Amino acid sequence: MATTTDPAPNLDTTLGADTDKTGPSGKPATGMPVRTIALGTLGTILILLTAVGAAGTLVRDPILGNGPLSWIRYGHGKMLATAVLYIGFALVVWAWVRLGRHVLAGRVDARAVLIAALCWMAPLLFSPPVFTRDVFSYLGQGMLPLHGFDPYVVGPAQLENMPDISQNVHSFWQTTPAPYGPMFILLAKGVVSITGSDAIFGVILMRLALAIGLGLLIWALPGLVRHLGGKLSVAMWLAVASPMTVVHLFGGPHNDILMVGLLAAGTLCVLNRKHVLGIVLATLAMAVKASAGPALPFLVWVWAKHLTSTFWRNFVRAASLSIGIFAVTFTAVTLAAGVNLGWFPALRAPAMIVNWMSPPTAVGEFLHWVSALVFNVSKDPFIMVTRAIGALVLAYIFVRQWWAARDGGADAIRRMAIVLLCVALLSPATLPWYLTWGFVIAAALPWPVKRLPLVVGFAVFLVLTYSPAGEDQLYNYPFMAAAILVSVLAAKALTTIDPLNMFGHKKPALVDVGPAPLTDKKPVAD
16 A cells, blocks of 8 residues: 555554654655645545445535436436545545555654645535534524424424425434533534535535644643643644544534534543643533543543642642533523523434444344344343443443543643543443544554554544445445455555565565655655
8 A cells, every 4th residue: 555665663562651743764854745644535536426426415506417427326326426436535535545555654843744734625615414414404593493393302404494404314314412511502502503404515514613623732732742642743643634533523514523622622622731721622512522521520520630739629729620611501502592401302312323333222232133043032131231241331431441540640631541542441331423522632652663554454444434425334334344354454564564575575564763854855766
């Protein structure tokens, strides 16, 4: 997946605790991987061009309609569009792996990584939603309060007089109340108050609004890296340039990108002793999605460590102030959104999703499958029991990690990232983009190079678990087998030249530090 000029560091190396502005020779890493950037941009352009037929298309398309290009939405035309979209995604993955090789070889800096990621995202700004239809739910949930409905009581199906909004919502969520917080309802109301029933304009503006979170994440990563000991180019490559961010969070789009951006910015502010602002931002993250809530107690430990009294006095002071700030912020945003606390009962909605990506649910399904060999019983009791056990395990992990984080500092943030990852995995339902909750924070930690291929493989696989049109592929086992093979190939390609041995002779693993240093004027060997 790259040329023989793409060496990477020794696999025993840990990337972190050093400057991000020097290459392996100690001179500035100022290369710009132009061909890699162009490759990924070509990939997202292909996704843009074919998404009108293969991705989250409109029930009634005002652009294609029944015109001469409408063939791309049906039958063999849609099959062709889907195939080309997957080719575009493959080019994005190829570009990301090539960029990772440049990062590991120390030939490009964080600025080059950021430019690459933004170039890859730019075409997707105007794309229909890809690998999800959630954005249509967002538009419906924002429209409901504008028409006198409580988004925490009814679903978008109530908007019968606005079919361009309600009919595009996935059937699974048509009658489901919004499981999102008042901050997101406020943002969604703002978007649809501008776009009205124009679904195309609504998707584009919603993507721009959610990109506030991307901007906050990009702003926060350099500071998080300084505090947590990572390497900025690696953090940018993992958290911003990844297909999970480019295709899922931005191309989707998903409101998780706003949540993680607010949380990353809030975490940095607390680490920088701007405690009040940090707790406000972290509270706003929770007011987007409740899954950010478990992070707040860890930030209390960081604040307490900055105080100069006794251990318990520091904790009580930091905790009481944090609770007060949380209460004021959450109340203010709830009043601004014009909603109530009906959000909390609505949080049960994601539990309706049953798939094996959630380990507790997967265990329940497996036990039901075994029992079904002998008895004809419903799977519901099995899943309820294993999900309850998963909740107890999550509570244990949270308490253990929270108490172990009492010394504050970088260790508390590392443990916070672990808990957020466990929240994603041990919740009743797990969706691929949930795993970004803790990962974008963890990206700022030092990373052993030998673990990065695993990250590549999981990132590619997680995107492929859903079809471009937003349908679950987890039970399409032949497709999942192919997705695993592709993911393994991508993972291997990060550190191995010619992973398919296409040149007919064995190529060595990429274990050297890299080529000669770059000058300020010449582009990277790409």
